[in-house]
Amino acid sequence: MERVLVKDLSNTIDEKVKLQGWIQRIRKLGKIAFIILRDRSGSVQCVVNTKEIEIKGLKLETVVEVIGNVAKSDKVELQVTSLNIINEVKIDLPIEINKTELEANLDTILNNRALSLRHEKTNAVFKIQACLAQSFGEFLQGEGFTQVFTPKIVAEGAEGGTELFELKYFEQKAYLAQSPQFYKQMMVGAGYERIFEIGHVYRAEEHNTNRHLNEYVSLDLEMAFIEDERDVMDLETRLLKYMLERLKIRCEKELNLLEAELPVIDKAIVSIPLPEAIKILQEKYGKKDLTNDIDPEGERLISVYVKEKYNSDFLFLTHYPVKKRPMYTMPAENRLTHSFDLIFRGLEITTGGQRIHNYEMLKSNMELKGLNPDSFKDYLETFKYGMPPHGGLAIGLERLTAQLLGFKNIREATLFPRDRDRLTP
Amino acid sequence: MERVLVKDLSNTIDEKVKLQGWIQRIRKLGKIAFIILRDRSGSVQCVVNTKEIEIKGLKLETVVEVIGNVAKSDKVELQVTSLNIINEVKIDLPIEINKTELEANLDTILNNRALSLRHEKTNAVFKIQACLAQSFGEFLQGEGFTQVFTPKIVAEGAEGGTELFELKYFEQKAYLAQSPQFYKQMMVGAGYERIFEIGHVYRAEEHNTNRHLNEYVSLDLEMAFIEDERDVMDLETRLLKYMLERLKIRCEKELNLLEAELPVIDKAIVSIPLPEAIKILQEKYGKKDLTNDIDPEGERLISVYVKEKYNSDFLFLTHYPVKKRPMYTMPAENRLTHSFDLIFRGLEITTGGQRIHNYEMLKSNMELKGLNPDSFKDYLETFKYGMPPHGGLAIGLERLTAQLLGFKNIREATLFPRDRDRLTP
Known part of the structure; x- marks a missing residue:
């Protein structure tokens, strides 16, 4: 007899079927008992003899196989004729996972991750995350992008040597990218023109905040033959639109469960130059501590402004000053750059921009930033042999997930977080 | 004027178009010169005035924009009316990349990776690799698998402590997974039942061989509610069939260029228990040094046998002995296990099997292998709360690519290899 998934039961009314899954709840009513059986696709009520449960000493989360007849009154349920234990649970659970809400603090949830993920709301988060990653790749493949896998063990950091995890690589010193x-x-210059990568990146950030992780998944892309950063921003707009549309279709159940409100992208995303945003924050919100950069409070306030004025959950901040951006950023007039951040509901989820493609300009920019060009030899070399104009961006997958679902702490959107204190599980 | 890609030129005969790309070749014939212009989609001959090339001092791999009329005689070509340099090349290339074959040794190719990847044959390798990764995910999503991203910074190794890269994680010691x-x-036990991951893994392998890398991409999957390892093998058979079919369609041009012969999977892949394979190697090939395991030479010979007898490029070796498999492997009779390797054209590309799902069995198996269960606390804990029967496998992406394309050295199928000596580029 083939196993049937819970989600397909409505096609098998009055048939005899076999289910396999976990016992999520047990409720005894005299001689009859009701079990909620859960598999990866959903859960269903099963009607059994109380005696059977007691004889077998069934505990919550036991893995079972049940055979029975599918009935439908209000909802679909299974009239069990046989129940077999596949893998026994002998002890009580350290956290309660069968209530509507998972009532435990975040540390307890993360310490018991494999178990807390069985809670349907927690479970749903990472189905949504998987869908975001999937549709990111799908969209870009459709736009002529090639997926690449580049090394995470590197000889030099990309941002100039801070916040790096050091590694012993045989006789050499190395770092995590x-x-x-x-x-x-380099892959753009290698002739692929358009590439993307979905992979881990590492920041040896000393501070434990609600929005930083020491290891996270970066959705990266880079594209050639652009005019300037606007081409990258346009692509990101269409990309996010696609990702949100696919999410709505593929994860309807999960989004409803989490009462997630998806943002809408009509056409272009509002775009404000940073100097103008700083002025708005001064004039409208009395925030006077900003000069050349924005801080988390500023990101929140400017998002409020954009939400009120344009009814948009997204906002591009552009024209960051040269001194706030890495050496590879294309300079613009007035010591500003062809760069942008995407702010989503008060939090930066993307950094991007046009990159320098001229060898001499890149080299002298390294020197301006106090970096030694010799340290970036292989990278710099690429620019001698015909690098097209290009730009790109990176989206933090966990941040995007967290903001979509309204989480206060990014760890809620991270399977197994790595932070200042947490290295397990 | 919008840029047109080379591959779309045949739809624009007699039209005026704009192309952007690299100058791959220059051939002068008196007043007229022929340029081969290459973009990410292909290359095309462009007819220009020799004078223009000389005035501009055009060098190979210069990035240019050309406007002209599309003509067709034998092939499509462009009659150039205007040529502009987008990014200049001032020096000669360190390697010749415009010949039919890339004539350089592997070290030179890897040292100049960004440049050597512009060679169309080298370029094609990683389009094929991207397609393999893409179709791996596609197939599994269709089978109800959820993509996960699990940490690569870990507190303990999975195989018991050997060949680990050590890392300083703030005050703690950590390792690369x-x-x-x-x-x-754990994710199977977390209720997802079926999960896959595409990510880097790390082996601090001391030896430099043609088939090992210190960092590689692992295509991983794990699935619950299986009978035994046969279910995993069946899934892999269907998975590879799908991946090969998609590859044939999506990368036809690249496969032809590399003269790749795709293997055919008709139905089931031949499967031979290891003890039987050892007997065959003894009797048919006089190979008498094997007792409980197989070596690279044995893998090659048994592949020859299977190719001759069954005309198959693939072979499952099953029933590896307990002492040759990790502690989480499900034991079978006669001190063998429910495990398998997949050998493809003489090289192992997959290791897989059924895993132990019973807590006590797993714990005592750790002890049998001389491991301390306390070191695996978070992992082991999962098995107390209802772990379904499960199994899985891992495919080495670079190995699969190399074997498909008949490469002798896995580095040819690795973008930026990390090995005993190589940490850059």
Whole structure:
């Protein structure tokens, strides 16, 4: 007898079927008992003899196989004729996972991750995350992008040596990649023109905040033959639109469960130059501590402004000053750059921009930033042999997930977070 | 004027178009010169005035924009009316990349990776690799698998402590993950039942061989509610069939260019228990040094046998002995296990099998292998709360690519290899 999934039961009314899954709840009513059986596709009520449950000493989360007849009154349920234990549970669970809400603090949830993920709301988060990653790749493949896998063990950091995890690589010293930046650009120059990568990046960030992780998944892309950063922003707009549309279709159940409100992207995303945003924050919100950059409070306030004025959950901040951006950023007039951040509901989820493609300009920009060009030899070499104009961006997958679902802490959108204190599970 | 890609030129005969790309070749014939212009989609001959080339001092691999009329005689070509340099090349290339074959040794090719990848044959390798990764995910999503991203910074190795890269994680000692094995199993137990991961894994292998890398991409999957390892093997058979079919369609041009012969999977892949394979190697090939395991030479010879007898490029070796498999492997009779390797044209590209799902069995198996269960606390804990029967496998992406394309050295199928000596580019 083939196993049937819970989600397909409505096609098998009055038939005899076999289900396999976990016992999520047990409720005894005299001689009859009701079990909620859960598999990867959903859960269903099963009617059994109380005696059978007691004889077998069934505990919550036991893995079972049940055979029975599918009936439908209000909802579909299974009239069980046989129940077999596949894998026994002998002890009580350390956390309660069968209530509507998972009532435990975040540390307890993360310490018991494999178990807390069985809670349907927690489970749904990572189905949504998987869908975001999937549709990111789908859209870009359709736009002529090639997926690449670049090394995470590197000889140099991309941002100039800070916040790097050091590694012993046989006799040499190595680091974990902070971003695939150099390799993305090299792959553009290698003739692929348009590439993307979905992979881990590492930041040896000393601070434990609600929005930083020491290891996270970066959705990266880089594209050639652009006019300037506007081409990258346009692509990101269409990309996010696609990702949100696919999410709505593929994860309807999960989004409803989490009461997620998806943002809408009509056409272009509002775009404000940073100097103008700073002025708005001064004039409208009395925030006077900003000069050349924005801080988390500023990101939140400017998002409020954009939401009120344009009814948009997204906002591009553009024209960051040269001194706030890495050496590979294309300069613009007035010591500003062809760069942008995407702010989503008060939090930066993307950094991007046009990159320098001229060898001499890149080299002298490294020197301006106090970096030694010899340290970036392989990268810099690429620019001698015909690098097209290009730009790109990176989206933090966990941040995007967290903001979509309204989480206060990015760890809620991270399977097994790595932070200042947490190295397990 | 919008840029047109070379591959779309045949739809624009007699029209005026704009192309952007690299100058791959220059041939002067008196007043007229022929340029081969290459973009990410292909290359095309462009007819220009020799004078223009000389005035501009055009060098190979210069990035240009050309406007002209599309003509067709034998082939499509462009009659150039205007040529503009987008990014200049001032020096000669360190390697010749415009010949039919890339004539350089592997070290030179890898040292100049961004440049050597512009050679159309080298370029094609990683389009094929991207397609393999893409179709791996596609197939599994269709089979109800959820993509996961599990940490690569870990507190313990999955195979028991050897060949680990050590890392300083703030005040703690950490390692780079050798495989996502523990996390895959935990995610199965977390209720997802079927999960896959595409990510880097790390082996601090001391030896420099043609088939090992210190960092590689592992295509991992794990699935619950299986009978035994046969279910995993059946899934892999269907998975590879799908991947090969998609490859044939999506990368026809690249496969032809590399003269790749795709293997055919008719139905089931031949499967031979290891003890029987050892007997065959003894009797047919006089190979008498094998007792409980197989070596690279044995893998090659048994592949020859299977190719001759069954005309198959693939072969499952099954029933590996307990002492040759990790502690999480499900034991079978006669001190053998429910495990398998997939050999493809003489090289192992997959290791897989059924895993232990019973807590006590797993714990005592750790002890049998001389491991301390306390070191695997978070992992082991998962098995107390209802772990379904499960199994999985891992495919080495670079190995699969190399074997498909008949490469002798896995580095040819690796973008930026990391090995005993190589940490750059």
